[in-house]
Amino acid sequence: MRSLLPLLVATLVAVTAFSAPGADAAWTPIANPRSLVIRQIGNFAVIVYSNADPHRMRPLALVNVVRGETQPAGSGITDYRLVLNVRNTATGSTGLYQTVVRGRPGTRAKTWELLSFVQYKQAI
Template sequence: MRTSSSLLVAAALVFAVVVVAETLPAAEATYRPIGNTSNLVVQQVGRFSVLVYDLSHRKSLVFVSVVSGETEAAVGGGTNYRLVILAETTPGGSKAKFQCVVWGVPGSRANTWKLLSFKAI
């Protein structure tokens, strides 16, 4: 009888946790604008995104500048950078804007950074 009561109580607790979890609002990403895009870290993130994309896709892109950007605290630590980058197709060639999302921890080594997306806009 005690085993049945214990199982019933455990099942009720599991049900309560599931109901509460389903009613809580999901945490949404909150990007905040970058005030100074000429900041050294922001410029390095922009250069990193162009370099990684160029190496993996062989597009001969050359970083020019960061036009605008936003950051958010990433789940599990680090920072997500969503940047609009200006790059040349070849040195002295036509310029185009790209949007990238990069995850990283400022001050960490380069091998811990990740380019999450890179697309022409």
């Protein structure tokens, strides 16, 4: 029995490592990227990014969410990878940005986190 214990522990560790939520979870396309919830997440990303530097506010506004994907991050938290159409309100120009936002649906804004916000480069 003693010789089986290390094997059992190693097996449990391996199973836990490979089944942990968000470890290598696949991104799942969002069926309706224009839904109110997804639009609110996109708007959150634009507002946080616009106000990230108090010395250089960016005059940006969300036009629409072009597409998006979700991925579980564990403990009921979800990562949202969105492609946003964003307008510079000072110049009127628009551009596409890819953002990743992490949060738990149904919670307050302060529990959400902007992980990235970069200009979107479409694959050719």
